[in-house]
Amino acid sequence: MKYILDFDIAAVCISCITLFLFYERKQRRFGPGESYGRIAWTVLLSSVFSAASSYFANALPGTSGAATMATVTLFYLFHNSIAFFAAVYILNYGGLLPVKKTMRVLLALPWAIAIAAVASNPITRLISYVDSANVYRRGPLFFILYLLSTLYFLIIIAALFFKRSHYRKSHQRAFLAAALAPVLAALIQGFNRGLMLECFGASVSALLALITIQNASELMDGQSGLYHRESFIEFLAGAFKKKEPFTVLIAHSPELADLQGSLEMQNYRALVAQVSKWMFQASGAGAAPSWVGTGVFGLLFSRRLKSNPVGDLALKILDLADASWSVGSLHVKVPFKVTILQCPEDAADISDVVDCIDQIAEVARHSAHKKIYTKFDFSVGKHKRSSAVAAALERCLERESPELFYQPVYSIARSKPFALEVLLGLSLVNNEQAFQSEVLSTAEKMGVSRQLTELTLKKAFEWHAANKQELAGIDQLQLRLVSSMCLDLDWPRTVLKTAADARMDLSKVCFEITETTVSRFGNDLAMNMELLTGKGVSFALDDFGSGYTNLVKLAPMPFSIIKFDKKIIQPGLQSNKGRQLLEGMVDIFKRRECAVAAEGVETEAQAGMLALMNFDHLQGYLFGKPMSGQRIVEALKNG
Incomplete structure (x- = not known):
């Protein structure tokens, strides 16, 4: 054949x-x-x-x-x-x-x-x-x-x-x-x-x-001609799966990122192409150079290489500070900062590396004098934490089961709690707990903060109605009103409907609004606050002193309580000048017939000084930590 x-x-x-x-x-x-x-x-x-x-x-x-x-x-x-x-x-x-x-x-x-x-x-x-x-x-x-x-x-x-x-x-x-x-x-x-x-x-x-x-x-970035971020993450996945040590080099140029807004698009693309070509040639194809963010390059190196080029390449990249790049008729400089991560020692998985990449711009601002960063300059694990909070928040909204905690607000005149602040928490899969500021920040990023706030109002109102007898001595439930809620000019209708459905007495409701929200929404917010004030709802300015509140903007706002943030309370109590400043601010709000409350009170000495300064209410661990609804009811029963 x-x-x-x-x-x-x-x-x-x-x-x-x-x-x-x-x-x-x-x-x-x-x-x-x-x-x-x-x-x-x-x-x-x-x-x-x-x-x-x-x-x-x-x-x-x-x-x-x-x-x-x-x-x-x-x-x-x-x-x-x-x-x-x-x-x-x-x-x-x-x-x-x-x-x-x-x-x-x-x-x-x-x-x-x-x-x-x-x-x-x-x-x-x-x-x-x-x-x-x-x-x-x-x-x-x-x-x-x-x-x-x-x-x-x-x-x-x-x-x-x-x-x-x-x-x-x-x-x-x-x-x-x-x-x-x-x-x-x-x-x-x-x-x-x-x-x-x-x-x-x-x-x-x-x-x-x-x-x-x-x-x-499909793996390439059209602007730089290098691999894009998704490809780089895929390469990381492959490297971690091998269970063998490898090195990640991250090169970041804040100047290259800033030039995006000042150069013409054609010139900026030409500059990026020049720098990317140099990065590819200097690192070699074996390093998989990638464009992982604006002005940020990521490179992978195997430790199986006979010679380790990472250190030499890092020095070459740092030398770019003296190089001049021609863009049209312009000559620009794009100095770099370098991060070297030895994996898995410095970064145990993909999310740790992504954490460093996402934080590098912020780290560069805080450490402008440094040219080489290590893992100690980053909050490694932040990405995993954010992912865990986001996953817990999704479960919470899907099941309509927010974890609400209640912290007593102590009245100096009555010598007992007069209000309960409603705080939102989430249990994470690793048995850790996420508290209100982190939860609300994550909700804002996910675009679900309004949905979360409405769910919180509903559950808190229902809880109060179910425990009305035990809460007879409590005048207020204080609840945070997030900025996104105020985007809707008709948000008071949501509040009124939710309260009516839960049979909640509106005179028991006090909404906390932050300084940032006041500065963003101004007159429209004041109008809706007046509408709800007419229905019996009261308002508290929360976290006063943590931002840059314009006291003139506060004048038309119907706030009945001003809550001083612990960031100014605790430092203010440590010097005569600080105490005088606190007393002066308390006096200003007293003249406007506002009650003043101090947050973050942890010791008897602090409580005594704040009482002498004419504060009306105190809140902090000295008077009780945030507790579940059942535990706070039992605590109130027992005095």
């Missing part, structure tokens, strides 16, 4: 083109796709030895059978590795590659059996052999090679169908097409044994994967 070499020769040509494009165009060579090169090389070598073995087999019996068997053995060694490498590539891409050593051994077992069978074939003659008549023939266990390759094909199909959520739909389709091409080629070849199609099918699959899965265009 004569073998047709045409498709093998075509496979060699396609494989050469594929490898050229992969290396020359710097196609995707990082993250889950970094093992693609191994597949492309294996397909090329398989095609070369397939063509060679077919040539020698066709020349039998006129040529040596040893040459035929040598090329056949090499062909099967590479050809039967393609399915295994493809399975590892696809599983790794979806984050499904086993981590445990035992599972990895099991995954590699069929491949190891095939390789062992092929390597021992010259002795066993079970796969193929050249008979005494110098004719090439298949052995009795030839089918086992196809059987073992089929196992990996089934693993790939199972991953793409049963774990489809791990893959993008476009990538899922591309992987499926790439997996089916060699199978279809093998089926056609089965009906015409002389037509060598398997390597051709494999080379087509490799090229298809290069064009679709390995295509770097």
Whole structure:
């Protein structure tokens, strides 16, 4: 039987083109796709030895059978590795590659059996052999090679169908097409044994994967020409999965970020392109240089490199402070600051690295004199904390189950609590607790602060109505009114409806409004406050002294209580000048017939001084920490 070499020769040509494009165009060579090169090389070598073995087999019996068997053995060694490498590539891409050593051994077992069978074939003659008549023939266990390759094909199909959520739909389709091409080629070849199609099918699959899965265009930032932030995070994921140490270098230029607003768009893009090109050339393709934020570059370095270029590159980047970049007729300088993180020592996972990237602009402002930052300059873990709070907040809104706490506000004249401040908290999955300021800040970022406030009002009003008898000595429930609530000019209607539904006495409601909200909403806020004041609702200016309140703006506002923030209470009590300043501010508000309250009171000495300064109310741990509704009721019962 004569073998047709045409498709093998075509496979060699396609494989050469594929490898050229992969290396020359710097196609995707990082993250889950970094093992693609191994597949492309294996397909090329398989095609070369397939063509060679077919040539020698066709020349039998006129040529040596040893040459035929040598090329056949090499062909099967590479050809039967393609399915295994493809399975590892696809599983790794979806984050499904086993981590445990035992599972990895099991995954590699069929491949190891095939390789062992092929390597021992010259002795066993079970796969193929050249008979005494110098004719090439298949052995009795030839089918086992196809059987073992089929196992990996089934693993790939199972991953793409049963774990489809791990893959993008476009990538899922591309992987499926790439997996089916060699199978279809093998089926056609089965009906015409002389037509060598398997390597051709494999080379087509490799090229298809290069064009679709390995295509770097969807991973690149259009402005810088480098990998974008999402790609960088994907590369980080791959690096952490390897469980091997690596280094992250973050280069940040505040000047490059600031120039975005002062240069013309065309000039700014040209500047970014110049700096990015330099960064790519200086770091080398192996560092996966990425544009991870405005003026922020991220680079990954493996510690397996024979030489560690991180330190040298950091010095080169710092030397950019003296470089001048030509942009049109302008010459600008873009000095950099550098952060080096040794992973996993300095950053244990992706979120820790992202924390540093997101905080770098703020760190640069606070440490303008520094050129090199370490992990100690960042609040590593902030991102994880924010994510945990956001997840807990989503659960809270979905279940309509806010965790409300109540802190007593002590009346000096009555010598007992006269009000309860309603505080919002959240229990996180790691048994930590998030308190009101953090929860409200997260809600603002998520755009759900109004929804959260309405839910808090509803639950607090219902709780008060259910415990009306036990709360007979409490004149007020003090609740924070967030800024986003005030964006709606008709928010008083929401308050009135919620109170009516819960049968809440509006004379018991006191809304706390911060200085920032007052400065932002001015006259419209005053009008709505007057409307609710006419219904019996009272208002307190919260956290006075934490911002920059204009006392003139407060004049038309119907505040009945001014709550001094602990940020000015505690420092103010520590000096004569501070105490005089507090007394002066108290006197101003007393003349406006406002009651004044001090927050953050922790000691008897502080309480005594504040009473002498003519404060009306005191709040702080000295008089009680925030407690659940049940506990505060019990505490009030027991006096």
